[in-house]
Amino acid sequence: MKVLYFAWLRTKIGLAQEEVTPPAEVADVAGLVEWLKGRGPKYAEALANTAVVKVAVNQEYVPYDHPLSAGDEVALFPPVTGG
């Protein structure tokens, strides 16, 4: 699946997007975020406080218990500040 990072998540992790293949037991957003944290200290720091990490799957806001499939586009970003 494709994972996108925006704003300070992008700068902390150092990537705008990447293709990942998490193990089969990663079934939902919460599982993916936990798995990403194990990829290195930058991920662990950026994703430490999930209260300030919003999630969209296929460009729609979803809660952390939203199920994932292999072809999903998952975006992680801070609360939005447009307007």
Place this chain on the structure above:
Amino acid sequence: MTIRVQREDFDVGAELEALTRGKTSIGGVTTFLGLVRDMAGGSSVGAMTLEHYPGMTERQLEAIEAEARRRWPLDDVLVIHRYGRLEPGDRIVLVATTSAHREAAFESCHFLIDWLKTKAPFWKLESTAEGEQWVEAKGSDDNAAARWEK
């Protein structure tokens, strides 16, 4: 309806002219124009860079607009939101609503900017004398948006 997410500036007068020209059923137009402010939390802002999520931004703005049309009898809706580097005084966002009557135009314009601020995936990076920092979301914006929850 028109939703535009663009780097370029826009001409408010020309946009309103295009929105209303020849449409004699319109009785009122309400506009909200958002500008880059020169101060943020006591620091002087030299510039601001707006990042967005191409694709999702348009989808979210379309969904917010569809909700406004469900709630009010609107003739038309225009939303233009810029991204990229902007300086104090620059235009950021224009929301315009047209309707036969002023109440629908006023209320829907207010609703659109409140929901846009909390739902459209844009992020502001401010450059001040102390360096660059990402603008944090405000609880007051969440409260403003929550007024319109049904």
